[in-house]
Amino acid sequence: MKIYDTLTTKELEVNAENVRIYLCGVTVYDESHIGHARTIIIFDVLRRYLESKNTPVKFVQNFTDVDDKIINRANTEGIHPLEISRRYxxxxxEDFDRLNIRRATAHPKATEHISEIIELIKKLVDSEFAYLSLNGVYYSVTKFTEYGKLSKRKTEDLISGARVQVDETKNDALDFALWKFSDADPNWPSPWGKGRPGWHIECSAMSLKYLGEEFEIHGGGRDLIFPHxxxxxxxxEAITNRPLAKLWMHVGMVTINGEKMSKSLGNIRSVRNVLDNWGxxxxxxxxxxxxxxxAIDYSEELLxxxxxxxxxxxxAYYEMIMSEGTGPTDEITILITECRSEFDSALDSDFNTSLATNAFFKLVKGINRIAASEExxxxxxxxxLPEFERMLDILGLQVQKITESEKQTITELLQKRESLRAQKQYSEADKIRDQxxxxNIVLLDHKNKTIWMKKEKIKSDI
Structure with missing residues (x-):
């Protein structure tokens, strides 16, 4: 399996024996949106595929639960910032469990790793990669000669990025905060003064703690390449003198009408709202x-x-589980071989989920074609079925299943309906169909029989 590495701009092979992944999670000051969902779903499918190949995966996804945005939201609502972070x-x-996202091996929070963060800052200060200013402790960008290698930007051309505020006490405009002095809650004591960590240092501290030095894959949205x-x-790397990660994998944005989602444009689509409408x-x-x-563009038409x-x-699923008898298998054997090869090849080649889903739907159409031909x-x-369910599980999709009790009840109603139809009591038969x-049961009429399926209830169903 090879994945494109943002750092080297080459496709690199992924270690098949053991994979450690650090995925930068959300800053919990508001509801997660569909852009967050895309990144997390992509990495969920990656993890599922690796595990389907019996590759051990250690997956860490953090929460940024202390940040200026959280504090501002708390001040607006008149509550403690940690209440805001706990809420979101x-x-x-709640939302990502509904999305069938497997929970990470660990979901560390910044506020639970203050001691590790302080220790890492101490090392940076001691090695003179960081310095004390009037407002906190800052990282000296010019001391790290390879700065800009991921984003392909030259230090002299860079301007301050997101969350890097203008501060005249810094040695250089590009220097960023490792520790911010503050008397406001939440804050913690440190060797330099009371305050809270900067945004970037938390992920360095937590990835080192949970995954060690030079783990396999570091991921996130493309907007995190610079500065985060x-x-x-x-x-x-200033401390370890080793690459932070062997491979950097970045997911494209979700846009709306070609524009990035933002509160200022009023085009945010929350995961919760989209889930309620589309499942x-x-x-x-x-x-x-x-x-x-x-990037992919969000639209109701695409949904x-x-x-x-x-x-x-x-x-396709219900055509299979309701089938009976025996029949020829040549067509399905050839189809399964083709689809399995296309599916796995797509994911092995820079994790092309688009081509992989094409292979899955090729299988689905083939199954439905066989069912329509009464074979x-x-x-x-x-x-x-085993290959269908393997692909379904890797893609994280879930068909509505039925219990034996439901199956018996529906079967009895169908038998009653057929009896009424045989007696030409069509009005009564239609009432049972409505029942x-x-x-959420749909009848599938065949030439010599009627089978049924339980479909997912979707508010925006067409």
Whole structure:
């Protein structure tokens, strides 16, 4: 498996024996949005694929739970900043559990690692990569000669990036805060004075603690390349003298009408709102529909297209589990071999989820074609279902399953409906069909039989 590395601008091979991943998580001052969801879904699928190949994965995703944005939000609401961060961490898990995201091996919070952060800052001060100013402790960018190697920017051409405030007490405009002096809550004692950590230092401290030096993959959205990841490299490598990560993987933004989502434009789409309207499977399909490194544009039309595709997936699943008897297997055997090869090759080649989903839908269409030709059988299903479910699990998609009790109830209602139809009591038969439909059950009429499927209830269903 090879993935494009932002640092070397080459596709690098991923270690198949052990993979440690650090993914920069969200700053918890508001609801997570669909842009966050795309990055996290991409890395969830990556992890699922590696684990499907029996590769051990240690996956760490942090929460930034102390930050100026959190403090500003708390001041607006008149509550403690840690109440804000706790609220949105709770909301994060509610939303991303619904999105079928596997929880990380560890979800460290900045506020729980103040001692590790202070120790790392001490090392930077002692080695003269950091210095004390009137407002806090700053990293001296000019001391790190490779600064700019990730973002491909020259130090002399750089201007202060996001969250780097103008401060006349700094030695250089590009120097960034490792520790900010503050008397306001939350704050912690340090050798330099009471305050709180800067944004970038927390990830260096936590990645070192949980994954050690030079782990396999460091990831995040493309907007984190500069300054956040550039600063992480400078802080960590100044101490370790080793590469922070073997590979840097960055996910493209989600745009709306070609523009980045932002509060100022009023075009934010929260995960919670989109989930309520479209459900987890449609969102996941949308987020993996393009190559991870490229931006994708959010639109209701694209979500509708993915909903139509999802209904085809549900149909294929129920056509298989409702099948009976035996039949020829040549067609499905050839199809499975082709689709498995195309699916895995796509993910092995710079993690192309777009081509991988194409291979999955090729399998789905093939299964539905066999069912439509009345050739679906148990012998076909024994070959098709394991591969169908393997791809489904890697992509993190979940078909609505049925209990034995539900199956028995629906079967009895169908038998009653068929009996009424045989007696030409069509009005009564239609009432039973309506009763079945109210349970999100759809009837699939074949030439000699009627089967049924339980479909996901989606508010924006067309």
């Amino acid at each position: 961490i709770d909301h994060y898990f 990841h550039e600063n992480e490299i400078a802080q960590t 987890p499977n449609v969102i996941r399909l949308f987020c993996i529909s393009g190559h991870y490194s490229k 509708k297209e993915n909903l139509i595709k999802w209904r085809q997936v549900e149909t 679906m059988s148990k012998s076909v299903v024994n070959i098709a 079945i439909s109210a349970q």
